[in-house]
Amino acid sequence: MKTKLLNVWESIRTSFYFIPGLMVAIATGLAIIMVYFDRQFEPDSYGFLSFFYSGGVDGARSILATIAGSMITVAGVTFSITIVALTLTTSQFGPRLLRNFVRHPGNQVVLGAFVGTFIYCLLVLGSIHDQEGYLFVPILSVNLSILLVIANVGILVYFIHHVSASIQADNVVQAVYNELLERLLPLFPDEIADDTGSTGELDQDRQARINSYRKSRSISAPKDGYLQAVDINGLLRIAIATDSLLSLEYRPGEYITADSTLVTVSFDGQFSDESAEDLANSFFVGPQRSPLQDAEYAIHQLVEIAVRALSPGINDPFTAISCIDRLGSAVSFLAGRSFPSSHHCEDEGKLRLVTKPWTFTGVVNAAFDQIRQNSQSNVAVTTRLLETLTMIAGVCRNAEQREALLRQGNMILRASEEFISEKDDKQDVQQRYQALGDALSRSADSGDPDNCQAK
Template sequence: MGIEGHSPPAGAVRRRPRPLSPLREHLRDTFWFTPTAGLVGAALLALGVLELDNLLVRELRKAGDYGEIESLIALADDTKTIITTVGSAMLTFIGVVFSISLVALQMAGGQMSPRVVRLYVRSRITKCTFAVFLATFLFALLVQASYEGNDDPRTVSTVPVVSSMMCVLMVLLSLGLFVAYVNSTLRLMRVSHVVDRITRESFRALDRYGVAAAGPPELPAAGAEVPHRGRAGVLRDVHIARLVRAAQRQGVVLRLIPRIGDFIVPGTPVLAVHGGAAAPPHRALRYTVSVGVERTFHQDLGFGLRQLSDIAQRALSPAVNDPTTAVQCLDRIVQFLAAVAERPLGALHHCDRKGAVRLVQDLPEWADLVDLGFAEIRGCAVDSPQVTRRLVAALEDLERLAPAGRRAPLERHRTLLEQAVERTVHEAADRGFALEPDRQGIG
């Protein structure tokens, strides 16, 4: 069966999400690069500014303006106390601030979800603050070492005036970043902000994909499979453009077997080859699959629902007992599911420039997303009428928004919730109260 004339179905996606850069993701997931760059930048800045001080003294000496040099020496002596204080106190300040922050982060991760830590690690303001703090400390040490203790304007080689002023400016920048950092860390400890951040990232992942094909792809029989040859881990991203080019050169259609977010090990089939007996050569498929230690939002539609469900479950645990947080998570789950209620799901068809399908990528179905959002919360919510009332209201709202063909999973969850409440709650009045729809839980 030929595939060159295999045209994409109506609604196929033609734009492709930007590939995930492994190097960029590695740098964002680590905490060493930005501070190291700050230290290197501070050293280079100190060398440049101190050379500017040397040039200033040489020019004044050539002009015979020794009185101006004496004024500069007096000004540098006035700022020396500030530089010495900054050099001795900044490192202690860094240690205290970040020790307290890590304790607060541990508390937030314990109360919400361990995956909250990624928000802190990937925070730009956190890394910039740490980098500027260390850069200020190193810059102050280098400037402090440049003081000669020579007050003779005829023999002094350098007067660190410009560098001292630059150090003061860096201290002011550090204070401003410290205020922004505290504000960012406190927001990270607020569950409403974390939930909103997760929701926004989920919608960005949804918009990145566009709209899936309206129906299942009609593909020739699979002739071969391509196994995974890298390390074991979570499938985080596929390089769609490179896979499309490889499939076009080989004259085949590739289908991604695992979904984004699946854990794969070496030898796991990752690509099925349709329309040909031979797979593209290995060199053409290099760097087309990105595997990491944890899921990301880049191409993973279900990761946001997974995190919201985790936060809600932990809030409903006996150790935390915070049903209001679970209601907040349900609010955002409903928001996301309402956005995809009428959206075609199932498979993305990626085409080459001639319009022929070259790559098919499976997405979570509607039932998968509904189960991910509600199944585990429903199992933990039976003893909390505030959550059951919000859950009933959520299911009713989605039933009104979803097409008739997508109401079955919602009706199933509602039936299971009613059965669980009937088994657990013995009083009829309490059962009626727990199953009354309420968008505020208990308004």
């Protein structure tokens, strides 16, 4: 249930209507409350509270109508500016970054402030009476509307500055990097342990546990789409209740097709259709990827910016280098974190759930493969890739990490020998590759005994 609620919340907070809708509701309530207070006071008792306006019916109507008309006009202008910014973001940085722009609370607050002020003025305007001997002018409410207009002028200035800054390449890259770190921290909360060599033993234990069951059943995906989240706790409860072992075939972020096997159930007794339905409901599939449990989501966003920057139509290697620097920082962070185990046990230690694990090698490949493939003839980007790998090598903790970096370095070197023709440029690449080898050797000497050298 918690995973489902988090997935729904992620969908809501990335929509463009949530905060504006909330602010419209607040404006509606504020209008009702202010009109109520206006009815409780005599006109002569307002004092300093009527600083901006203390006139009659016609003046109040004129002010409220003017503010309402101007606010809805400004709201339309801000919406148009937003559409232009989204168009520029899509063409330069990729359509998947639209989510980052839309989910930014500043953009939503600006639209909500203008529309909320418009609704507030309309409701207060409707409360004014001057017929049948009854005169009511909501002085407090009118003065508050003037204060809201003054605040909205500042909001408009902020919005213009925010839009102009948010579409700058460096700011876009930094925003994506900040989200990347925000997502990595809860997914990899623990520092890496000194002993990470138990993977083979875990795999052997998994196979032995699977072989100990006499029956198996495959649970199929109900529809096509991206696996957005998995309710691990829910799966464990089902496995314990049915005395079974669950083996997941996909992890969040991967695309699945209808009727493909989501999970294989190994059991001895009975596994009812109701349990199978509960099992399928623990997987959340949608039309697009979600960063909730997808460790590579923001990594792919940075990679997309870099690859687009390297395209002939944009040809912006500086933006690509900026993305490589942020990717290097993220991978360096992960080099010191413990990757969650793919084996989940009940309290008594019995294996109940096996997930498809994240690996350091997979993260390194996701971060650098596409950039390397699209920059084979670009010397500046090639050398920065090697420099970044060298930086990461300085914080490596085990042989798997060093081998992943060495593999990337070897591929970069081979590509440079084929696609870079200038002799001195090749020499620069060779020097940085040698620096990578030296860093890996130093890391191996200071860590476990497995040595990993450039070849």
